[in-house]
Amino acid sequence: MAIEAIIDARPHRAGAVRRGIGEALLPVGFALVCLVAIEVLVRAMALPEVLLPPPSRVLAALAANAGVLLHHGILTMVQVAGALVLSIMLGILLAAVFSLVPILNDMYAPLLVILQIVPKIALAPLFVVWLGTGAPSHLGFAVFLSFFPMLIAAQAGFEDSSADAVRLCRALGASPLQTLLHVRMPMALPQLFVGAKIGATLCIIGVVMGEFISAQAGIGWYILQAAALSQTANLIAALIMLSILGLAVFGLVSAGEIYVRRRFYG
Amino acid sequence: MSFIRGDGLRKVYDPDGNAVEALHNVNFKIEKGQFVSILGPSGCGKSTLLMMCGGLEEITEGRLEIGDMPMTGPRREIGVMFQDPTLLPWKTVLQNVLFPARIAGIPIDPVRQRARALLKACGLQNFEAHRPHQLSGGMRQRVSICRALVNDPEILLMDEPFSALDAITRDQMNLLLLDLWQQQTARTALFITHSIREAVLLSDRILMMTRRPATIVEDVAVPFARPRHPELGEDVEFNRLCSRLRGMIEHDHGD
Numbered sequence: 001m002a003i004e005a006i007i008d009a010r011p012h013r014a015g016a017v018r019r020g021i022g023e024a025l026l027p028v029g030f031a032l033v034c035l036v037a038i039e040v041l042v043r044a045m046a047l048p049e050v051l052l053p054p055p056s057r058v059l060a061a062l063a064a065n066a067g068v069l070l071h072h073g074i075l076t077m078v079q080v081a082g083a084l085v086l087s088i089m090l091g092i093l094l095a096a097v098f099s100l101v102p103i104l105n106d107m108y109a110p111l112l113v114i115l116q117i118v119p120k121i122a123l124a125p126l127f128v129v130w131l132g133t134g135a136p137s138h139l140g141f142a143v144f145l146s147f148f149p150m151l152i153a154a155q156a157g158f159e160d161s162s163a164d165a166v167r168l169c170r171a172l173g174a175s176p177l178q179t180l181l182h183v184r185m186p187m188a189l190p191q192l193f194v195g196a197k198i199g200a201t202l203c204i205i206g207v208v209m210g211e212f213i214s215a216q217a218g219i220g221w222y223i224l225q226a227a228a229l230s231q232t233a234n235l236i237a238a239l240i241m242l243s244i245l246g247l248a249v250f251g252l253v254s255a256g257e258i259y260v261r262r263r264f265y266g
Numbered sequence: 267m268s269f270i271r272g273d274g275l276r277k278v279y280d281p282d283g284n285a286v287e288a289l290h291n292v293n294f295k296i297e298k299g300q301f302v303s304i305l306g307p308s309g310c311g312k313s314t315l316l317m318m319c320g321g322l323e324e325i326t327e328g329r330l331e332i333g334d335m336p337m338t339g340p341r342r343e344i345g346v347m348f349q350d351p352t353l354l355p356w357k358t359v360l361q362n363v364l365f366p367a368r369i370a371g372i373p374i375d376p377v378r379q380r381a382r383a384l385l386k387a388c389g390l391q392n393f394e395a396h397r398p399h400q401l402s403g404g405m406r407q408r409v410s411i412c413r414a415l416v417n418d419p420e421i422l423l424m425d426e427p428f429s430a431l432d433a434i435t436r437d438q439m440n441l442l443l444l445d446l447w448q449q450q451t452a453r454t455a456l457f458i459t460h461s462i463r464e465a466v467l468l469s470d471r472i473l474m475m476t477r478r479p480a481t482i483v484e485d486v487a488v489p490f491a492r493p494r495h496p497e498l499g500e501d502v503e504f505n506r507l508c509s510r511l512r513g514m515i516e517h518d519h520g521d
Contacts, residue, residue: 162352164348164350164352165352165354167322167348167352168346168348168352169369170322170340171320171321171322171340171344171346172340172342172365172366172369172370173339173340173341173342173369173370174369178369182354182365182368182369183354186354186356263356264355264356265355265399
């Protein structure tokens with residue numbers, strides 16, 4: 001019986017792995033073909049390197065500056081992670097307050113929507129004025145940029161809670177706060193992860209924007225320096241580093257989501 | 267003095283200006299220690315009446331007293347079992363049973379003993395650490411019984427708790443409930459059902475309700491001595507009472 005199960009499982013697992021490789025192969029292969037095409041075109045047309053360096057040069061720049069890029073990249077990502085945590089906390093806190101005190105929701109919710117219509121990038125210099133040129137202004141701007149989807153996701157999640165579970169809480173004489181903590185919040189977790197995924201990408205944009213405006217380090221600062229010195233290969237290498245680290249942050253959020261789903265539904 | 271007492275209860279739902287009268291002049295009395303079923307066709311307002319007793323539904327008109335106090339909202343001495351087990355999916359079986367104690371803010375340790383004993387009585391002693399999605403429908407409803415009883419309620423309200431289960435599981439659940447009841451795990455019970463046999467097996471009295479606007483038309487005593495056993499279902503008197511009740515329901519449908 002047990003042996004049959006193992007024999008049974010083996011081709012299945014192998015099949016899944018093969019399918020996974022197949023799915024990855026398609027986009028990776030396409031990207032490689034594109035890179036080769038760019039390499040050939042750039043060399044054939046003898047484009048100046050400042051305009052568009054061939055991929056091989058970018059790769060060389062990435063390898064040569066890996067240590068420096070990683071240093072700046074991690075500096076940026078620590079701020080991104082910090083901003084994401086702050087943004088999640090702020091979004092959940094606001095949604096909780098709005099859910100417990102409906103009059104505050106009626107007072108502030110329309111104003112928050114109006115705030116979202118203002119092009120937020122235009123407000124970035126204001127954060128430098130308020131919080132100085134360092135990490136606080138980057139964090140502040142990133143949180144400002146990313147808390148709104150968190151708030152919306154948390155509100156949707158709290159509202160979504162199954163009516164049966166909320167009725168159970170009422171029957172037990174639970175207070176609104178108890179209902180929020182014991183039922184609405186855990187039930188909102190899947191929605192919160194949707195918000196956190198959107199929030200993570202917005203935090204990356206926010207921190208890099210902040211670094212563009214005022215910074216002495218970080219990947220945004222590095223990109224600006226490379227552009228000023230016309231080191232286009234270094235600039236693109238920095239973008240690649242940013243993408244890899246951004247993917248890692250996004251992956252961390254997704255891993256958290258998978259963990260929570262497993263815990264909830266097996 | 268009756269323990270639960272309804273006087274001229276009326277319920278009107280008015281969602282969009284079209285008033286619907288769900289309950290009309292409902293009067294009843296339940297003595298302490300009685301197991302009373304409310305029997306009636308689907309959608310006749312039985313659940314509305316039960317939810318009023320649980321403080322979960324507002325009373326449009328009339329007076330409802332439980333233990334000499336007018337009903338104004340949910341009370342901790344009342345345990346409720348819903349049609350759906352309503353277990354929290356991220357909590358284990360034991361944590362789900364302990365949930366009412368957690369909400370009440372009472373020390374958990376003494377309650378844990380009681381919760382374990384209840385789970386054992388329901389044959390779930392080996393499933394304490396399981397999560398709801400790992401259980402069958404009948405097992406989930408058994409967890410829900412344990413949860414309703416964990417705070418040792420004076421009154422147990424049950425809203426068609428077994429109607430979503432298959433016939434065999436349902437019979438088993440009826441016997442389990444009969445057993446728990448006869449061990450005096452709760453003191454007074456109000457049970458909603460549309461199954462005649464279920465009502466006769468479990469109850470001391472059966473209140474018959476008519477269609478909307480619903481009111482109580484008959485109060486039938488069930489004379490069988492306790493402790494009752496499953497064999498009661500083959501008794502001639504038992505089946506005679508069942509057909510008499512069926513006759514009343516069909517007569518009502520004919521109107």
